[in-house]
Amino acid sequence: MPMLTYALLLHAAPYSHQAALSALRFAETVVAGGHRLKTVFFYHDGVHNASALMSPPQDEVHLADGWKRLHEAHGAELLVCVAAGLRRGVLDTSEASRHGLAVHSVEPPFELTGVGQLVDAMLANDRLITFAP
Amino acid sequence: MLLHLLNRSPQSLSVYRELGEAFGADDHLLLIEDACYAALPSASAALEPFEGRVSVLAEDLASRGLAERVSPAIAVVDMNGFLSLTESHQRCVSWF
Numbered sequence: 590m591p592m593l594t595y596a597l598l599l600h601a602a603p604y605s606h607q608a609a610l611s612a613l614r615f616a617e618t619v620v621a622g623g624h625r626l627k628t629v630f631f632y633h634d635g636v637h638n639a640s641a642l643m644s645p646p647q648d649e650v651h652l653a654d655g656w657k658r659l660h661e662a663h664g665a666e667l668l669v670c671v672a673a674g675l676r677r678g679v680l681d682t683s684e685a686s687r688h689g690l691a692v693h694s695v696e697p698p699f700e701l702t703g704v705g706q707l708v709d710a711m712l713a714n715d716r717l718i719t720f721a722p
Numbered sequence: 723m724l725l726h727l728l729n730r731s732p733q734s735l736s737v738y739r740e741l742g743e744a745f746g747a748d749d750h751l752l753l754i755e756d757a758c759y760a761a762l763p764s765a766s767a768a769l770e771p772f773e774g775r776v777s778v779l780a781e782d783l784a785s786r787g788l789a790e791r792v793s794p795a796i797a798v799v800d801m802n803g804f805l806s807l808t809e810s811h812q813r814c815v816s817w818f
Contacts, residue, residue, distance in 0.1 A: 590809050600818075607755045607782075608729065608818075614781075618801040716808055718727070719816035 594625045596710040600721035602634035603652045604645070609638055612720035613655045616665070626665040628710040629656060631699075634722070636674040639667065639699040653699075660698040668710075671701040723748040725811035729755035729818050732768035741817050742771035752799070752807055753778040758786055763793045779804060 597616055601608035612629075619626045631638050643653045659665045674680055678694065681701050685693035695701060711717050726749060730737045738760075745751070751772045753760055760768045761778040769776055777797040783789045792798055799807070808814055 593809060595808075611729075611754060611782075614801060615804065618805045622802065622805045624805075716812075716814065718808060718814050721729070721816055721818040 590623075592624055593715040594627050594713070595619045596628040596630065596714040596717045597626070598630050598632060598707065598717060598719040599635040599638060600633045600719070602637045602722070603640075603643065605634070606722035608720040608722050609635070609652055610650060613650070613652060615718065615720070616659055617655075620659065620663045620665075626659060626663055627714055628666050628668060628706075629659070630707045630710055631667070631669045631673075632704075632707070633670075633673055634677070636669050636677055636679045639669045639674070639679060640694050641696040641699075642694050657698060667699045668702045668706050669695060669699050670707075671703060674701055723750075723811055723813075725749070725807050725814040726751045727814060727816045728753055728757040728760075729816070731756040732760040732765045735768075737817050738768050744815075745771055749775065750807060750811060751776045752804060753796075754782050754804075755779075758782045758788055761792045761796045762788065763791075766793055766795075769793075769796070777803065777807065 597612055599612045603609045616626050638652055640653060645651055656667050660667055680693055681695040682693045684701060726741060728751060758778055759765060777799045780798050780800045
């Protein structure tokens, strides 16, 4: 099988529904299978997967760290819908300062971005797989 | 030739009905998450429109204690099998 490029779209909040874990497990299988995971787009309640404040018990899967590992080891870009994020208090330092907020909850390698990037990811990759609640 | 991903239990009848209407002759259905319950023999009516073209994810079956109760008509695949299905189908549609 030739190498394929994959984009994932995640709509589900972490720990609320299995979809957030399903997406991470599938992402790990993609790279283990010799394919390239180029983009993960976090949309709707899925933006909560990007929270730098996520602190699950140590014996549970740390979903945000799982995505970070995929970025560090395989270069997957972790894109968070800015409009969905702002509504839910999921924002980075620059959006926090733009909105006069003292705190932020998104750190690199997660990036706030627009839906246009999702369209780009759909067009640029061989596969787009959606995980939703 | 589409791969359909379904994560709803057969209690979500409308999703199964809509999927049945959209399902093409060369399509394949993969049951994940709560859709594993549709792989039980008692739920076979929900899968009639997709007969012979259905797989179910082993890990999600096991986590629900259903691994030994799957209808023999349904193929059980692991995560690598899930990946293979996405390799062999150019487009993947998720139903939820």
